[in-house]
Amino acid sequence: MACPICDKKSQPEYRPFCSKRCADVDLARWLRGDYVIPGAPLDEIASDEEEREIKNSDLGLDSRAKRP
Numbered sequence: 001m002a003c004p005i006c007d008k009k010s011q012p013e014y015r016p017f018c019s020k021r022c023a024d025v026d027l028a029r030w031l032r033g034d035y036v037i038p039g040a041p042l043d044e045i046a047s048d049e050e051e052r053e054i055k056n057s058d059l060g061l062d063s064r065a066k067r068p
Helices: 020-032 042-058
Strands: none
Touching: none
């Protein structure tokens, strides 16, 4: 199996990478946001959750304890 960063042969102790350096390069790419998992934008997810909370509280379906 080839290293996804540099295409050298992967080493068992760093699999699927060939070295700690390539593993660190990959981690840095994730932390910088270079890799993205497809999905709905966060602002759409937040507005959907707010709408559900409003709808549930209007119907009395909110399971959280009510404060006096």
